[in-house]
Amino acid sequence: MQKIVTNIWCNGNAEExxxxxxxLFPNARTWVESRYPLEGLLEFQQPLAGEPLTVGVEIGEARLTLINADDTFSPNPSVSLMLNFDPLDFDGDAVAARAQLDTIWEVFAEDGSVLMPLQEYPFSARYGWVQDRYGVSWQFMLTDPAGESRPFVVPALMFGGPAQNRATAAVDRYLEVFEDAELGQRVLYGEATGPAEATSVMFSDFRIGEQWFTAMDSGREQDFSFTCGMSFEAHCEDQAEIDRLWDALSTVPAAEQCGWLVDPFGMNWQIVPKNMGELMERPNAFQHLMPMKKIIIADI
Structure with missing residues (x-):
């Protein structure tokens, strides 16, 4: 099971x-993971009675979860999904890799908004950043096959607004908190660039288990930062691991609810048991979960 799953907040349209x-994606599938109960819902949840609560998406080996809720939150570019189109995945055919990149880009760009145009950059022969029709941001990269291999889908964190210039501290914290974690690259700006300092991170990546993530400090002023619109769900082996991660990450008591927390850098996490789906099949599990802050497995 994937240790950390990227969750996307949806405005009642998770199945769509x-x-x-x-x-859109080759080798992708979707399914309804769980549904809202018919009673015991909060006021904003009542129109969703019996509707999907979470919808799973697999793109290749990457797992995403879509949270079916209301319009309280929405995604923004502080968390995006980087797509690595590696010619090695196309039997070394860079033309085929570029063709698939362009095909998917055109669909996203047609009814979304382009944040960085698709073109050649110093760091990639073909790269672009787009926000799709649902507000989810995607970075498209034609990967250099001579470099280190990375998964097709990699969650990417951009530290801007109140989180500006905190990428190094955040990544170091995650490497300390999570087991089997490792720093990959860390490239600094070298000189002040917009709000980024010379020692700020222009690009870095890190691994937790088998999963890779990227992190950077924004080189432009941003009026947004991390929200519940895009969050990370950490699947824990047992109550002891839930307790450990909760104590290490949670710093905003007012944000604690149903396993959700906000870490010192503003990132939103859900700290849940890995068999959460099975636990939610228990009688009145939803009603037991709603008052909780940190999840207590025995009380579900």
């Missing part, structure tokens, strides 16, 4: 979003 991604 899942179908959109499953139809």
């Amino acid at each position: 979003v899942g179908a959109y991604y499953a139809d």
Whole structure:
């Protein structure tokens, strides 16, 4: 099971979003993971009684979860999904890799918004950043096959706004907190660039288990930062691991609810048991979960 799953907050349309991604990406699928109960819901949840609560999406080996809720939150570019189109995955055919990149880009760009145009940059022969019709941001990269291999989908953190210039501290914290974690690259700006200091991170990546992530400090002023619109769900082996991660990461008591927390850098996490789906099949599990802050497995 994937240790950390990227969660996307949806405005009552999680099934539609899942179908959109499953139809667009090769080797992708979607399914309803769980549904809201018919009673015991909060006021904002009542229109969703019996509707999907979470919808799963797999793109290759990457797992995403779509949270079906309301319009309280929405994704923004502080968390994006980087797509690595590696010619080695196309039997070394760079033309085929570029063709698939361009095909998917065109769909996203047609009814989304382009944040960085698709073109050649010093760091990539073909790169672009786009926000799709649902507000989810994607970075497209034609990967240099001579470099180190990375997964097709890599969650990417951009530290801007109140989190500006905190990428190094955040990544170092995650490497300390999570087991089997390792720093990959860390490239600094070298000179002040917009709000980024000379010692700020222009690009870095790190691994937790088998999963890779990227992190950078924004080189432009941003009026947004991390929200519940894009969050990370950490699957824990047992109550002891839930307790350990909760104590290490949670710093905003007012944000604690149903396993959700906000870490020292503003990133939102859900710290949950790995068999959460099975636990939610227990009688009245939803009603037991709603008042909780940190999840207590025995009380579900």
